[in-house]
Amino acid sequence: MSRDHLLDGLKGLAVAAVIFIHSVFWSGDLYVPAWMHGACLWIDVPxxxxxxxxxxxxxxxxxxxxxxxxxxxxxxxxxxxxxxxxxxxxxxxxxxxxxxxxxxxxxxxxxxxxxxxxxxxxxxxxxxxxxxxxxxxxxxxxxxxxxxxxxxxxxxxxxxxxxxxxxxxxxxxxxxxxxxxxxxxxxxxxxxxxxxxxxxxxxxxxxxxxxxxxxxxxxxxxxxxxxxxxxxxxxxxxxxxxxxxxxxxTRLPALAWLLTREPLRWLGRNAIHAFFAQGISTTLLYIPVGLLTPLHPYWLALLVPMFALNLYCAVQIARLLKALERLVVSRVRTWLRPTSVQSPARSSSRG
Structure with missing residues (x-):
């Protein structure tokens, strides 16, 4: 059965929304206004x-x-x-x-x-x-x-x-x-x-x-x-x-086209790896936020690049987790594969 590209795109949008939420909360608590914490939860786990x-x-x-x-x-x-x-x-x-x-x-x-x-x-x-x-x-x-x-x-x-x-x-x-x-x-x-x-x-x-x-x-x-x-x-x-x-x-052609593009579809197809990865990337976000908040930038000017950085790091860590999973699975299959015992070659006799 062929994949539903719109479904994959919507999953990718949901993953990106969670990454945005965790950019607003966690390290975002240092600079994001309170109303933004509530506004970002409208597109969430449900x-x-x-x-x-x-x-x-x-x-x-x-x-x-x-x-x-x-x-x-x-x-x-x-x-x-x-x-x-x-x-x-x-x-x-x-x-x-x-x-x-x-x-x-x-x-x-x-x-x-x-x-x-x-x-x-x-x-x-x-x-x-x-x-x-x-x-x-x-x-x-x-x-x-x-x-x-x-x-x-x-x-x-x-x-x-x-x-x-x-x-x-x-x-x-x-x-x-x-x-x-x-x-x-x-x-x-x-x-x-x-x-x-x-x-x-x-x-x-x-x-x-x-x-x-x-x-x-x-x-x-x-x-x-x-x-x-x-x-x-x-x-x-x-x-x-x-x-x-x-x-x-999604009935609008422009949004339907956007949701079926490969970046969002990739996130949707690999949602679980991206979900695991975003916890790590969100933690790493404390470093640049801690360095930049003493400069007192406008909160939106800081949130946008921090979200982009969080999203980029989450995708790269997800790729790493997928590669590690493929390596582990291939090694386990190799270990579990039964070794075939070759029978000794028959000696040919000439008359």
Whole structure:
């Protein structure tokens, strides 16, 4: 099956949006105004889950979906093993049990300023949501849309457990799973042609109503990060409205052409490597930001080149991670390949 270039481009746009967000937060906290922290979250992780459901609609072999999840898990384990080794080589007191905790997606001891492991919560939630969505769709594919709509409605009514502790163990899968699972299912239904325009409109009306009914809306949008951890209905509303606008804009020939260009498509095809890489590149960004902020430049004049630098470094590190993965896989296949024992040549007798 040929690849969907628009889907790859949208994935690439989502990766670039996450890199921009982490340029605004982390090192950007030193100079970026507060309102920008909220504005950049309108295109964020929810787009990833919507596109994940869209991607899953193209998987015809059930075994391939499970293999893809396992491939993500071992890539994650390999990457965090390299991170742990890097800490140890830097003489950072990190016990071996911490690596086991990371393998099991337990990040409750991660430092607040660790951009690498601080981003890994996404992998834990993605794996849990994907398993739940895949089981549901294979059990009863027609139930995907009703379940998604019920979950969205329940989220708006219950505000998605705003007191949930998202920092400990696997507990976030309860709050985050209920939030991101309908987005995965809606993306799947969209690709299958089951998501009619009036469902988009109905959820959008509810999202707009949520914004209008939010007390002190301006301050809430500035502090949108507080509604992301744990994910709440205001964050969903902003994400859904921006997602609908983005899907409408893809009908424009100019934007559709831009999204199908190779740079964004490459990011989309290699989204997981770029996601791992951006944690490293975001950490490296502290160096130039620390050197330039004492000069008190205008924040936008500093953010634009820092984002460009972050994006460039993330792409190069992603290429390095891909090359390292290919090397490891080829070596492992060589080691596992059975050696053929050649039978001794028969001596020919002449009469």
């Amino acid at each position: 787009l990833f889950f919507f596109l994940a459901g869209w991607s899953f609609s193209k998987v015809s072999d059930p075994g391939k979906a499970w293999r893809n999840l396992w491939r993500l898990q071992w890539r994650y384990m390999t990457f965090v093993a390299l991170v742990w080794l890097g800490y140890r080589l830097a003489d950072y007191p990190l016990p071996a049990i911490r690596l086991l905790e990371w393998f099991l997606h337990d990040y409750h001891k991660v430092q607040w300023d660790d951009a690498v492991m601080g981003s890994m919560w996404f992998v834990r939630v993605y794996l849990g949501v994907s398993v739940a969505a895949i089981v549901l769709i294979w059990f009863h594919a027609r139930a995907a849309l009703p379940v998604a709509l019920v979950l969205v409605g329940a989220m708006y009514f219950s505000q998605l457990l705003p007191a949930a502790d998202w920092t400990s163990g696997w507990l976030p899968i309860v709050a985050f799973g209920v939030f991101y699972l309908p987005l995965f299912l809606l993306g799947y239904c969209r690709a299958k042609g089951q998501l009619a325009w009036y469902w988009y409109a109905l959820i959008a009306v509810q999202a707009a109503w949520q914004l209008l009914c939010t007390p002190d809306l301006v301050n809430a949008l500035i502090n949108l990060q507080a509604y992301k951890f744990p994910a709440q209905s205001l964050y969903f509303s902003c994400s859904w409205l921006s997602l609908c606008v983005l899907l409408l804009l």
